[in-house]
Each structure stands twice: as C-alpha cells, then as structure tokens.
Amino acid sequence: MGVCSSTSSSGGGxxxxxxxxxNILKSRIxxxxxxxxxxATKKVVSRQNITIREKERNGPLSPFYYKEINLSKGPGGxxxxxxxxAVFGCSYDIxxxxxxxxxxFNSNIVDETNTIFADIESAVEQRAAISLxxxxxxxxxxxxAISGSSDIVKEKISSILSNISKExxxxxxNILIEYISPPRCKNPCGFDGPTLGPILKQDAQTEIYxxxxxxxxxxxxxxxxxxxxxxxxxTIETTNHACILLMVAxxxxxxxxxxxxxxxxSRMS
Numbered sequence: 001m002g003v004c005s006s007t008s009s010s011g012g013g014x015x016x017x018x019x020x021x022x023n024i025l026k027s028r029i030x031x032x033x034x035x036x037x038x039x040a041t042k043k044v045v046s047r048q049n050i051t052i053r054e055k056e057r058n059g060p061l062s063p064f065y066y067k068e069i070n071l072s073k074g075p076g077g078x079x080x081x082x083x084x085x086a087v088f089g090c091s092y093d094i095x096x097x098x099x100x101x102x103x104x105f106n107s108n109i110v111d112e113t114n115t116i117f118a119d120i121e122s123a124v125e126q127r128a129a130i131s132l133x134x135x136x137x138x139x140x141x142x143x144x145a146i147s148g149s150s151d152i153v154k155e156k157i158s159s160i161l162s163n164i165s166k167e168x169x170x171x172x173x174n175i176l177i178e179y180i181s182p183p184r185c186k187n188p189c190g191f192d193g194p195t196l197g198p199i200l201k202q203d204a205q206t207e208i209y210x211x212x213x214x215x216x217x218x219x220x221x222x223x224x225x226x227x228x229x230x231x232x233x234x235t236i237e238t239t240n241h242a243c244i245l246l247m248v249a250x251x252x253x254x255x256x257x258x259x260x261x262x263x264x265x266s267r268m269s
Contacts, residue, residue, distance in 0.1 A: 036105050038105065046098060049173055054180075090184070116157050120157075120213075141230055179212055
C-alpha cells in the first residue's frame with residue numbers, strides 16, 4: 001500500500017487476520033493435507049481443462065462474507081479515503097499459470113482434523129489477544145467463545161476433509177473444482193491497482209481447499225464471539241510509522257528552509 005498508507009477495517013472483529021497470518025495458516029494446512037495425497041493418481045492439467053466455480057449453496061450466504069473495510073491513505077487520510085470496500089467476493093484468477101497439479105486424497109486425511117484445528121485455534125487465540133489487549137473482560141469473553149466453539153469447529157473441519165477424500169479426478173480430463181467460501185479480494189479498495197481475487201498457482205486445488213477450511217472455521221468463531229458480546233464491527237487501525245517519520249522529516253526540512261530564507265532576507269535588508 002505504499003509508504004504513506006494506513007488502514008482501518010470495520011467488520012474485522014477480534015479474530016480478523018491479515019494476509020500474512022492467513023498465508024502462514026494456509027501453508028500449514030496444505031502441508032498436512034498433502035501427506036495424505038495419492039501420488040499414484042496425481043495428474044497435471046492445463047488451465048484450458050480446469051473449471052473453478054462456487055459450489056451451490058443450500059441457504060443464504062453467511063454474514064461473515066459481507067465484511068467491508070475502510071481504507072485511508074496518508075496520515076489522517078490526507079491522500080485519500082475509500083469506504084465500504086468488500087473483503088470477499090472476488091473470483092479466483094487462474095490466468096497466471098499454465099498447468100495445475102490435481103491430487104486425490106486418501107480417506108485418512110480426516111485424521112488431520114485435530115492438528116488442523118490446533119493450528120487454527122492457536123492463530124485465533126493470538127489474534128484475539130492482540131485485538132483485545134487492555135480489555136480484560138473482552139479477553140475473558142473471547143476465551144469462553146473460542147473454547148465453546150471447539151466441537152463445532154472440529155466437526156466442520158472433519159466434514160470438509162471427508163468431502164475432499166471422496167473426490168475422484170483420476171479418470172477425468174476436464175477437472176471441476178468447487179469452492180464453498182467466496183474468495184477474499186486483494187487490494188479491496190483499489191488504491192494500489194485493480195481489485196483482484198486470489199491468483200492461483202500450480203497447487204491451486206489444495207489452496208482452495210485450505211482456504212475453505214479457514215474461512216468456514218473463522219465464520220464459526222466470529223458467530224460465537226458475537227454471542228458472547230464481542231461485536232464483529234470493531235474498528236482495527238494500522239498506523240504506518242515509516243510514513244509518520246517521513247512526514248515529520250519533511251516538516252522539519254521545510255521549517256529549516258523557511259528559517260534560512262528569513263535569515264538571508266534579513267541580512268540582505
């Protein structure tokens with residue numbers, strides 16, 4: 001977002017994660033999933049033979065996926081402000097990669113339920129601790145909500161992993177991959193170029209699956225947090241200290257120039 005940019009997000013909530021946190025979590029989940037892939041049926045498919053689309057839903061979309069953020073650029077939004085930028089809903093971009101690895105997974109992938117749960121729960125607890133620092137009652141409510149979500153979160157993870165293990169692409173030349181959670185948008189407010197969906201690389205299949213797990217689980221946590229009195233529309237602000245230092249330096253420099261000009265003018269007069 002550049003040196004002089006800052007963000008404030010409404011609808012983030014105490015378990016909202018930034019892109020770096022999400023990428024780390026996705027990598028961990030993907031590695032666990034790949035240990036249960038069936039290498040004998042692995043195939044490489046060109047982008048012309050792969051279709052990625054959203055799975056048909058039985059009910060309405062969860063409010064979790066209607067998140068919006070407000071973005072301001074420069075100190076106090078001096079370089080511009082944009083509001084109501086959608087966090088979810090951009091399409092996956094598969095145009096950057098020529099070929100994709102397609103795997104089938106063994107039924108024992110479900111055995112990873114507890115380890116994946118532990119990774120996500122730990123990340124959620126860390127994010128809540130950071131967001132609610134200095135708010136003891138909020139931290140206590142978050143701890144109860146996170147703990148109380150364990151059973152339903154494990155059930156959701158197990159269900160997704162079970163469905164993954166049932167997919168069979170071995171004899172298919174044209175591959176259909178369906179996702180259950182709308183993809184997150186990159187650069188949602190369009191400050192630094194166009195708003196885009198996630199760019200899928202060679203292992204697009206596992207990236208989609210791991211993203212579905214994370215989004216579905218965070219939806220559960222956030223719903224339970226709201227039941228414990230923690231609102232999802234908390235505002236989270238990130239200050240760019242490099243920008244502030246740059247602006248201070250510029251102001252000092254301008255002040256010195258003015259003083260020198262005054263001194264020169266006084267000597268001349």
